[in-house]
Amino acid sequence: MRREAPQRLSDYGPLAFPAIMLTVFFVIPFGTMIAVSFFQRQQGGFYTPAFVFSNYERFLSLFFAHVLGFSLMLAVLVAVCCVAIGVPFTYLMTKMSRRAQIVWMVALLSVLSLSEVIIGFAWSTLLSRTAGITNLMVTLGLMDTAVALSPGFPAVLTAMVYQALPYTILVLYPALVRLDPTLTEAARTLGASPLKAFFTVVVPALRTTILATLIMVFIFALGSYLLPQILGRPQHWTLSVLITDQAIYQSNMPFAAAMAVFLVLVTLGMVALTLFAGRKREETT
Amino acid sequence: MSGLTLDAVRKDFGSFTAVNDVQLSVPHGTFVCMLGPSGCGKTTLLRMIAGLDLPTSGRVLLDGEDITAVPTHKRNLGMVFQSLALFPHLTVGENIAYPLRIRGAPREEQVKRVDELLSMIHLTGYADRPVAKLSGGQRQRVAIARALTRSPKLFLLDEPLSALDAKLREAMQVELRQLQQQLGITTIVVTHDQREAMTMADTVVVMNKGEIRQAASPMEIYRRPADTFVADFIGSTNLIDMETDSAGRAVALGQVIPGLSAPGGGKAIISIRPEDVDLTAPGSGGAILGTVTFVRDLGGTIETFIDCAGKQIIAVSTPRARPDVSVGQPVGVVLDPGVCVVLST
Numbered sequence: 001m002r003r004e005a006p007q008r009l010s011d012y013g014p015l016a017f018p019a020i021m022l023t024v025f026f027v028i029p030f031g032t033m034i035a036v037s038f039f040q041r042q043q044g045g046f047y048t049p050a051f052v053f054s055n056y057e058r059f060l061s062l063f064f065a066h067v068l069g070f071s072l073m074l075a076v077l078v079a080v081c082c083v084a085i086g087v088p089f090t091y092l093m094t095k096m097s098r099r100a101q102i103v104w105m106v107a108l109l110s111v112l113s114l115s116e117v118i119i120g121f122a123w124s125t126l127l128s129r130t131a132g133i134t135n136l137m138v139t140l141g142l143m144d145t146a147v148a149l150s151p152g153f154p155a156v157l158t159a160m161v162y163q164a165l166p167y168t169i170l171v172l173y174p175a176l177v178r179l180d181p182t183l184t185e186a187a188r189t190l191g192a193s194p195l196k197a198f199f200t201v202v203v204p205a206l207r208t209t210i211l212a213t214l215i216m217v218f219i220f221a222l223g224s225y226l227l228p229q230i231l232g233r234p235q236h237w238t239l240s241v242l243i244t245d246q247a248i249y250q251s252n253m254p255f256a257a258a259m260a261v262f263l264v265l266v267t268l269g270m271v272a273l274t275l276f277a278g279r280k281r282e283e284t285t
Numbered sequence: 286m287s288g289l290t291l292d293a294v295r296k297d298f299g300s301f302t303a304v305n306d307v308q309l310s311v312p313h314g315t316f317v318c319m320l321g322p323s324g325c326g327k328t329t330l331l332r333m334i335a336g337l338d339l340p341t342s343g344r345v346l347l348d349g350e351d352i353t354a355v356p357t358h359k360r361n362l363g364m365v366f367q368s369l370a371l372f373p374h375l376t377v378g379e380n381i382a383y384p385l386r387i388r389g390a391p392r393e394e395q396v397k398r399v400d401e402l403l404s405m406i407h408l409t410g411y412a413d414r415p416v417a418k419l420s421g422g423q424r425q426r427v428a429i430a431r432a433l434t435r436s437p438k439l440f441l442l443d444e445p446l447s448a449l450d451a452k453l454r455e456a457m458q459v460e461l462r463q464l465q466q467q468l469g470i471t472t473i474v475v476t477h478d479q480r481e482a483m484t485m486a487d488t489v490v491v492m493n494k495g496e497i498r499q500a501a502s503p504m505e506i507y508r509r510p511a512d513t514f515v516a517d518f519i520g521s522t523n524l525i526d527m528e529t530d531s532a533g534r535a536v537a538l539g540q541v542i543p544g545l546s547a548p549g550g551g552k553a554i555i556s557i558r559p560e561d562v563d564l565t566a567p568g569s570g571g572a573i574l575g576t577v578t579f580v581r582d583l584g585g586t587i588e589t590f591i592d593c594a595g596k597q598i599i600a601v602s603t604p605r606a607r608p609d610v611s612v613g614q615p616v617g618v619v620l621d622p623g624v625c626v627v628l629s630t
Contacts, residue, residue, distance in 0.1 A: 185337050186370035188357040190384040191435060196358075200387055204374045 037257035047254050055258035064242075064259075068266065071222060071238040078160045078221035079214045085161070086168035087176075087210065091202060093169075094176045105173075108166040116163065120230035123159040124150050127231070155231040160224055164217050171216060175209040176202075211278045215271050222267060239263055287313040287348055288471060289334065289439060294343035296329050296495075303329045305495040306343065311488070313348075314469045316462065318482035321492035322518070327475045328443055330492075334473065335364050335441055347438060362439040363432030367447060369424055371416045377427050378403075378412030384434045402430040405464070422453050429461070433468070440465070440472040446481065458484040479519050483507070491515045507558075513628050516556040523562065523598050525555040525620070527627065535627075537620065538593045540573045544622030554628045561624040562600035564589065564608040565617040572617030577610045591618055 006012055040050035093104055114122075126132050127150035137143040149155055183205060187197035203210070225240035239259060247256035289311040296304040304326040311317050319327040332338040334345060336357035345353045352360055372380050379386070381402050382395040403409050406426035416424060425445065432440060445461075446454045462485040465472045476482055482489045483503045490500040491514075499511040510516035513524055527537045527547055535545040537555055547553035565572050575593035589600045589610055598618055602608055610616050 180368060180370060182366045182368050182370040183372065185357075186364070186366055186372075187383070187387075188337070189335055189362060189364040189441075190387075190431065191358050192383075192387050193356075193358050196387055200383075201372055205372065207374065 033257045034261055036254055037261050039254045039257075041252055041254045044251075055254045056262070058255060059258055059262060064239075067237065067239050067242060068263075070236070071240070071263075072266065072270070074156070074160070074228075074236075074238060075218045075221040077157060078164055079217040081157070081161045082164045082168040082217045083210055083214055086165060086172055086213070087203065087206070088198070090169050090172040090176050091198065094173070094179075108169055111162075111166045116224070116226045117230075119159060119163055120227050123155065123162070123227075124230055127155050127158075150231050151233050151236070153232065153236055156228050156236050159227045159231050160221055163224070163227065164220055167220060168213055168217055171213050172206075172209060175206055179205060207278070211274065215274055218270070219267060222263065288315065289473075290344075290346040290349075291330075291334070292344040292346065294330070294333060294340045294345060296326070296333060296338065297341045302495050304333070304340075307495075307497055309490065309497060309500060311471060311473065313471055316465050316472045316485055316487045317474070317490060318486035318488070319473065319475045319490045319492060320479060320482045320518075321477065323477060325492045326495040327492050331441055331443055331473060331475045334439070335362060336360050360439070361435060361437050362441060363435065363437040364440075365428045365432050365442040365445045367444040369428040369448075371424060371428055371431070373416060375416070376412065377408070377414050377416060377419070380416060380427055381412075381431045381434055383431065398434060402434060405433075406430045421449050422457065425449060425457060429464070433470075438471065440470045442472070442474045444475055444477070446476075447478075454478075454481070455484075461485060483519075489519075491518060493518075509626060510556060510628070513554055513556065513630075516626065516628060520558065521599070522556045522558055525557070525596065525598070527553045527555050538573045538596060538618075540571070540620075542620055542622055542625070543571075545625060545627055547627060548629060552630050554630055555620065556626045556628055557620055557624060559588065559599045559601035561621065562598060563619040563621065564591075564600055564602075564610060565619055567615040567617045569617045569619070572619050575616055575618050577612050577614050577616050580610065580612060589616075591616055593618055 035049075036047065037055055038051050038053070039047040039055075040052050041047050041055075093101055096104070127148070129146050129148035132146065132149060134143055134146040134149065138146050179202065183201050184194070184197045187201045188194065192200060222238070223240055225238060225244050228236050228238050228241055240263075243256045243259045243263070246252045246259065289309075291307050291309040293306045293308060294304060295302070295306050307326075307330060319330065321327045329338060333340050336352070336355060340353060343353075344351055347360070372383065375383065378396075378399045381399045385395045385398060399412055400409070403411060406429060408423060408426055408430075411419075411423070411427075416427065419427065425448075429442075429445070432442075442461075446457050449457060458481055461474075465485075474481075474485065486503055488500055489503050489506045491498045491506065493514050499506055499515045501509075501511075506515060506519055510519065510522075516522045517524065525537050527535055527542070527545070529547050529550045529552070530536050530541075533546075533550060535542045535547060535553075537545075542555075545555070567574055573593050575591040575598060577589060578592050578597070579590040581588040581590070585604070587602050587604065587607060589602070589608060591598045591600065600608070600618070608616075
């Protein structure tokens with residue numbers, strides 16, 4: 001079917017609603033934030049319109065560079081872990097019967113209904129010394145004494161992967177379901193073991209989807225600020241935690257806004273870099 | 286024994302039997318076409334030979350060795366899928382080199398083999414093209430070449446030409462047959478197109494409802510079908526009820542047919558090909574009287590539809606032997622016992 005290009009102004013009518021929604025709920029708040037990031041902070045939690053760079057200048061310190069680096073590293077790690085677990089898991093899930101797939105999907109969706117707070121405290125209990133899984137290990141004779149696994153970096157990573165995995169699978173599922181099953185069968189008739197067929201056919205054929213999923217989980221993980229606080233030590237706090245801290249507890253809106261803008265810019269830069277790398281690879285193959 | 290042997294191979298899906306105790310022996314170097322209506326179990330049988338499905342019971346033997354439990358990737362075979370299953374992320378050359386690459390063969394060997402195969406399928410110089418940029422026939426050839434990269438013992442094709450248009454399909458049939466003869470490889474093709482089977486096969490295996498109805502050469506299948514299903518499925522035929530009268534003579538459509546007899550002296554069915562039905566003037570000796578109901582002149586052939594006591598008989602003749610008939614006229618139908626096949630009911 002060929003669509004005609006819109007001729008008159010009224011032809012753009014159907015676009016009005018999404019355009020208004022986008023303006024009211026995205027463009028205006030985002031613009032406000034950018035504006036506030038240049039405002040002058042006043043003592044007592046207020047700020048006055050101005051055009052100063054002091055908020056950005058304050059950010060350019062070793063401490064914040066360290067936090068930014070840690071946040072990006074954590075988000076990348078969460079994205080990689082989620083995809084590394086999610087792709088094989090979803091692939092095996094698509095091989096199951098329809099009924100089994102529905103059961104798994106419902107279970108995964110139910111994880112999405114949990115709030116970040118509940119996930120955080122559930123994991124902190126599970127990883128605690130007094131009531132955690134190490135007690136089970138002691139009972140089973142696998143460990144001598146129960147130890148605390150939280151707070152710590154592994155705890156933060158585990159909980160964040162747990163939180164992001166259902167999203168990962170939901171994004172991967174449609175692409176994997178559509179993947180022609182005869183591709184793997186063909187690889188097997190050509191001498192590839194099932195594992196080899198997975199890595200030489202399924203993964204490369206899904207390269208674009210995997211790249212998109214990595215970016216989605218990366219951005220999702222960058223915004224996480226509760227789990228690092230509940231399960232991590234102060235050195236495991238992400239930039240999002242500091243933004244929350246500045247905005248809510250220190251009442252320094254301009255500085256919080258400046259940090260948020262910076263985070264957005266760095267994120268966009270990384271996404272662009274990933275897409276660029278992906279496109280480069282596609283051209284060479 | 287050299288070649289492929291299926292020994293009482295059976296496949297059940299729940300209470301449905303897709304393949305029912307199939308017994309078949311394919312000598313080395315033979316071209317076999319498995320032919321049957323959709324759902325007859327031919328694809329399931331092929332998948333069991335490939336190891337993609339496991340038989341419920343029975344054995345698959347290749348060169349005398351039981352390979353029933355051998356996983357697909359350890360059987361040395363090449364398979365062309367109906368969807369072709371070319372890897373979309375690889376080029377033509379990479380697709381063909383795939384079996385060598387995963388085995389870690391040296392780069393020079395891969396390039397050499399790809400060049401060999403590309404020249405064999407008349408696509409020299411296409412190695413660096415992405416598969417998405419190929420035409421249907423070219424993709425077909427690439428899929429065939431990829432399946433032959435390892436010089437397999439067994440070449441399996443599942444409806445390989447069904448996606449091509451009629452002209453290209455016929456050309457590919459000839460090409461595939463020539464390729465097979467050149468390589469001398471044992472080949473099994475699943476198809477529902479009888480022209481394809483007749484063109485390519487040494488042996489045609491006609492299947493229905495999970496069972497082999499007849500396995501023989503194309504001419505044998507056409508000339509001496511084993512039962513009414515085969516007679517009707519391969520080409521078109523006239524199936525005429527036959528009885529034995531009190532004197533022991535065969536009677537069809539009210540006319541004694543000398544030289545035929547029903548096995549056991551009861552009822553039977555005569556199969557006669559439309560091109561074997563002769564038309565004469567009404568009232569000739571031994572001819573069955575009928576009325577012409579329709580004449581279809583297709584240029585190359587002329588089909589005459591005749592009503593004989595309520596039974597429709599179709600006769601086909603060439604323009605050179607154009608029968609002198611017109612709609613509504615009486616005509617004599619001659620069933621030559623020499624070309625009639627008597628089948629049990």
